[in-house]
Structure formats: structure tokens, C-alpha cells
Amino acid sequence: MADSTTSRVSFTLDSSLDSVNKIEQTAEQIAQRAGFDEDTVPHIAMAVREAAVNAVLHGNSYDTNKHVIASFETTSDSLIIRISDQGPGLDPDKIPDPLAPENILRGSGRGIFLIKAFMDEVNFRQLHPGTELTLIKHRTPAQSGT
Numbered sequence: 708m709a710d711s712t713t714s715r716v717s718f719t720l721d722s723s724l725d726s727v728n729k730i731e732q733t734a735e736q737i738a739q740r741a742g743f744d745e746d747t748v749p750h751i752a753m754a755v756r757e758a759a760v761n762a763v764l765h766g767n768s769y770d771t772n773k774h775v776i777a778s779f780e781t782t783s784d785s786l787i788i789r790i791s792d793q794g795p796g797l798d799p800d801k802i803p804d805p806l807a808p809e810n811i812l813r814g815s816g817r818g819i820f821l822i823k824a825f826m827d828e829v830n831f832r833q834l835h836p837g838t839e840l841t842l843i844k845h846r847t848p849a850q851s852g853t
């Protein structure tokens with residue numbers, strides 16, 4: 708039997724900017740419902756948007772025959788978001804460090820940097836074809852009145 712504190716929603720979308728917007732809006736709504744504060748919700752939404760842009764743009768190259776799959780799972784202690792594409796795959800070790808002096812003015816690698824800054828855990832998994840990015844944000848237990 709499923710734990711009542713766990714909820715999950717998942718959808719498959721086209722490789723388009725509309726899909727990126729839908730994924731971002733869904734992340735924002737789910738983060739609000741999960742009880743994240745007003746400072747954290749936009750950070751989660753932004754990280755998820757970056758991941759969705761990466762999937763649509765870098766992963767699928769806007770290919771109308773390829774899809775992006777987004778799933779959102781809320782557990783008692785975390786919000787787990789998975790975004791996968793059907794592209795050639797991504798080697799996270801090959802992403803340029805946006806803070807390295809030679810990359811400061813480049814846009815490349817900044818999305819992943821933001822995702823890692825705003826989320827507690829970020830995992831890459833090769834799907835052959837495609838890449839799945841898992842973003843995890845831990846829920847802090849509500850403080851009891853002291």
C-alpha cells in the first residue's frame with residue numbers, strides 16, 4: 708500500500724518552450740503545496756526550468772519527434788523531480804565550470820550550476836538514448852513553537 712504522504716505526477720511533453728513553461732509552473736505549484744517557503748519555491752521553479760530547457764534544447768534539440776518526461780514526487784521529507792530527454796546523452800563531467808576564468812563570459816554550464824546551487828541533490832543518469840536529471844530538495848520539518 709502506498710504511503711499517504713507520497714504523491715506523484717508525471718507527464719510526457721513535446722520538445723518545446725511551452726513544455727518548459729508547463730514543467731516550471733507545475734514545479735512551482737507542487738513546491739508550494741509541499742510547504743516550501745516563498746524564498747525556496749522560486750529557486751525550485753528556476754532549477755526545474757533550467758533542467759527542462761536543457762532537456763528540450765540540448766538533449767532533444769527541439770526535435771518534434773522526441774519528448775521530455777517530467778515527474779514530480781513529494782515524499783514526507785523531499786521533493787523529487789525527474790526530467791528526462793531522448794537526446795544523445797550528457798556527460799556531467801564534460802560540462803564547463805561556469806566559474807572558471809575562461810568560462811565567466813560564456814553561458815555554457817550555467818544552468819547546471821544554478822540547478823546544483825538551488826537543489827540539495829542533483830543526479831545524472833544515462834538512459835541510452837537520453838539523459839535523466841533528478842533534482843531533490845529536502846523538506847525541513849516544521850519548527851515546533853519554542
